[in-house]
Amino acid sequence: xxxxxxxxxxxxxxxxxxxxxxxxxxxxxxxxxxxxVAGRFIxxxxxxxxxxxxxxxxxxxxxxxxxxxxxxxxxxxxxxVETTSFAAVIAAAGVAIxxxxxxxxxxxxxxxxxxxxxxxxxxxxxTAGGVTxxxxxxxxxxxxxxxxxxxxxxxxxxxxxxxxxxxxxANPHRRVELTCQLNGAVDVAxxxxxxxxxxxxxxxxxxxxxxxxxxxxxxxxGPVLAVRPHCHNDDYWQVYFExxxxxxxxxxxxxxxxxxxxxxxxxxxx
Numbered sequence: 001x002x003x004x005x006x007x008x009x010x011x012x013x014x015x016x017x018x019x020x021x022x023x024x025x026x027x028x029x030x031x032x033x034x035x036x037v038a039g040r041f042i043x044x045x046x047x048x049x050x051x052x053x054x055x056x057x058x059x060x061x062x063x064x065x066x067x068x069x070x071x072x073x074x075x076x077x078x079x080x081v082e083t084t085s086f087a088a089v090i091a092a093a094g095v096a097i098x099x100x101x102x103x104x105x106x107x108x109x110x111x112x113x114x115x116x117x118x119x120x121x122x123x124x125x126x127t128a129g130g131v132t133x134x135x136x137x138x139x140x141x142x143x144x145x146x147x148x149x150x151x152x153x154x155x156x157x158x159x160x161x162x163x164x165x166x167x168x169x170a171n172p173h174r175r176v177e178l179t180c181q182l183n184g185a186v187d188v189a190x191x192x193x194x195x196x197x198x199x200x201x202x203x204x205x206x207x208x209x210x211x212x213x214x215x216x217x218x219x220x221x222g223p224v225l226a227v228r229p230h231c232h233n234d235d236y237w238q239v240y241f242e243x244x245x246x247x248x249x250x251x252x253x254x255x256x257x258x259x260x261x262x263x264x265x266x267x268x269x270x
Contacts, residue, residue, distance in 0.1 A: 030070040053122045107141040110161035119165045127166040129159035173230045180247045183257040186223035198250040202242045204235035221259045
């Protein structure tokens with residue numbers, strides 16, 4: 001084969017391969033654009049049905065991953081790669097990756113159960129996986145929580161699902177639990193009446209159920225009262241701190257003696 005024929009053959013292969021590469025790039029760009037269009041269309045359709053934002057993000061992630069895999073397999077098929085063999089390779093690789101990434105898959109499975117069981121949703125105030133805060137996003141593998149001190153925290157779904165979950169937003173109101181120490185000489189019935197009246201005047205304390213004040217226990221100082229107003233979850237800390245203030249100030253205004261330890265000492269002379 002003379003050099004000119006060899007050059008022509010190489011040129012033909014380069015042109016053919018280059019054209020395939022260019023077409024593959026075009027397919028990738030167009031495919032990614034179509035995936036974006038499809039994702040936005042599905043999101044708008046679900047939003048029109050008033051689907052929860054948590055489900056929207058979860059479904060969007062699954063659809064995006066699935067369509068990208070289909071696009072990649074289609075481009076490989078255009079290059080003449082046997083897609084059935086490729087699928088088998090993906091399956092075998094999936095098994096190997098699954099064994100290596102057991103924890104990651106456990107987070108994925110837990111995320112699926114969180115979507116089905118719905119113990120909480122985006123915007124709920126929860127304690128889960130050792131973290132307390134407001135749920136910002138429930139993802140495929142992890143849940144994003146904004147803590148009370150404004151720290152964005154990412155918690156693995158398996159840690160959440162395998163432990164206890166407290167959802168403070170699920171119920172319409174929440175009870176504040178505090179105590180008030182009294183002097184042993186104080187009239188307990190009068191103290192209960194005073195505290196009930198003063199706590200009821202705190203802004204955002206619910207009238208129904210009404211604040212509860214009752215004897216919790218006794219110690220060397222005197223009776224200990226349980227002071228328990230109810231409020232909406234959003235007002236919890238405001239009510240908590242103002243109830244503490246009332247517990248401090250109301251007994252003083254009522255003229256009750258300050259709580260002090262009282263002990264009787266017997267001295268025996270030999």
